[in-house]
Amino acid sequence: MANACNRARTAPRIRAIFLLLLANTLLLSPAAQAQAASVTVEALLPNTAVLMINGQRKTLKAGDSFQGVKLLSADAAAAVLEINGERQRLGLNRNITTNFVAPERRQLDIPRNDRMQYITSAQINGRSIQVMVDTGANVVAMSARQASALGVDYRAGMPSKLETASATIDAWMVTLRSVEVGGIRVENVRATVTAGEYPSTVLLGMSYLQHVELREREGVLSLSRAW
Template sequence: MRSFLVFCTSLLLAAPLAAAPQVQVVGLFPGAAVVSVDGQRQLLKVGQSGPAGVTLVSADARGAVLRVEGAERPFGLSREYSGTGYAEPQRQQMSIARRGDGHYWSAGSINGQGVQFLVDTGASSVAMNEAQASRLGLDYKTRGQPMQVNTAGGVVPAWSMRLNSVKVGTIELLGVEAAIVAGGSPTEVLLGMSFLNRVGWREEQGLLRLEAKH
């Protein structure tokens, strides 16, 4: 999007050059998208406008069309547009060192609330017990779907729900599936494959390396 000068003919003076907003699509859903404008994130449905008047024209799993300063432009996931043109953001990367117990632990957050994650590639999703979910303010019994899971203690009730956001280091994902398990297990919040499958990861020489996908 190009910046432009507005001339005031009565005064023969040019107004200052308008700064183009920094626009990024960070989440895609049928008929909706999470749009970041100058660092402000907002979930927009088709036809809605967000910061700086950015309007969502259309959206599906492949991309979105936004109206920015009167011009409609296509956006892929995490593709930025500024006054200088399109630019792909740098991939977010981080490394987690294996601790003495042989596990990988990392500080992070769920829906903006701080948690300590235990990385578990054997868990199909992010998982936690009821007390942990309550501390995070998750309304899992109302918003979640009842199911059953196998644990070391046998088959127990659980609820499946989608978390608004899960962040580890600088890597943040939106709409991550999670399981809330009845009782006290697991004792730690598990960072399972519903997160790991959406990032690039590899283990080498006692380090777990994560890289955001774009």
């Protein structure tokens, strides 16, 4: 009778231990590990990214996966990742943890002025300057004077020539460390620096604008991006 009672008391303990071991096994499974991933972008190449995933450095090509993190595409500006089924765009040296929270959406509304221009302030390489949105410009454009004020060493850039209505002028192709407008930051932005005083206002061209959504309504231009 005593042995039977001991077996009866022991059985629930065995079941409890078994369930605890099963729970620990599930927590250590690859699927569960993927839920708790931490991802940092360390380097970017065309369709290739060097990522730090859960403390492990991995070079992924577009289509490759590691611990629930899949690289969809990459360029000089950012890597597009799929993490636990959610698509994320991550810039260089940016970090994300996959206890997923819906990305914040940032938006800037710019009213059109009486000259039919959309002018706002921006941070270029961390310094403030006024810019004019110009979807007709392929790249951000500025004068040599403006570049100097922003600390841009434009003479170290690639020399080129720019045709204007009246003459051909010297210009330099450079890469800006960052351009931020209304809290929407883009890194490694191509730009042109021209000799002389043109343009009088920095032109915010497509090398930045291609990274944001544009919408114009009733004289207000909205720039937005999910962060």
